[in-house]
Amino acid sequence: MSNEDVEPARAELTIEARTMGDRTVLSVRGELDLYTAPALRDRVLVAADEGQRRLVIDLSGVPFMDSSGLGVIVACLKRLRESGGDLALVTAPGSPPSKLLSLTGLDRAIPTSSTPDDALR
Amino acid sequence: MPGEMTLEIPADAAYAVTARLFVVAAARDLGVSEVIAEDLRLAASELVANAVEAGRPGPIRLALRADPGTVRLEVSGVGAIVDASPISRRALLESLFDATDLAEEDQVRISVPADARPQA
Secondary structure, three states: OOOOOOOOOOOOOOEEEEEEEEEEEEEEEEOOOOHHHHHHHHHHHHHEEEEEEEEEEEEOOOEEEOOOHHHHHHHHHHHHHOOEEEEEEEEOOOHHHHHHHHHHHHHHHHOOOOHHHHHOE | OOOEEEEEEEEOOHHHHHHHHHHHHHHHHHHOOOHHHHHHHHHHHHHHHHHHHHOOOEEEEEEEEEEEOEEEEEEEEOOOOEEEEEEEHHHHHHHHEEEEEEEOOOOOEEEOOOOOOOOO
């Protein structure tokens, strides 16, 4: 690979919201890093401002996440709990987000399941 | 040159994905297993983020070098490792790799095992 004028690869994040019972499920697709994680934070803050305080963030469509993604998730968790809400995560077992949550111990601090249906129970 | 691959990118969060793609492809070519290549991908992303958060001017230089049985990732221009809240980036990197040198001010070196026969 050349050292000259490398163009950034496209990093896209899409977030789809749907309501399941009394929860809002945000399905995230794309890689979560320093560049893309702010879009997730903004979307969660919009939901919280609209009064949706019981959120599920579905990371099963996220093939990569770093500590910037984790930082946003923890910030969202704090924000939601402060306003009487809560946050649960969905991760594909063995996926990079699942491994990072486990490695950092955050899977013990945030309810994490492998399907949205389980997260709603 | 076979056995060594380098990439230079700006200290810009938008290039973290470029760094990740490069590191995974180069690590595979140099005989690193998929599981370890995935860990190197995370390290690359963390180090680009660190350079941005530490306010480094760039460029960030990533190099993978193959020695018999070992591949070394060297990343310079990253600044001192920032302990990003809530995760200690230093602890994360040290937990991923046995041989991590985070001591130098602006450069990180990570050594990982690789097959004896690099494909590059």
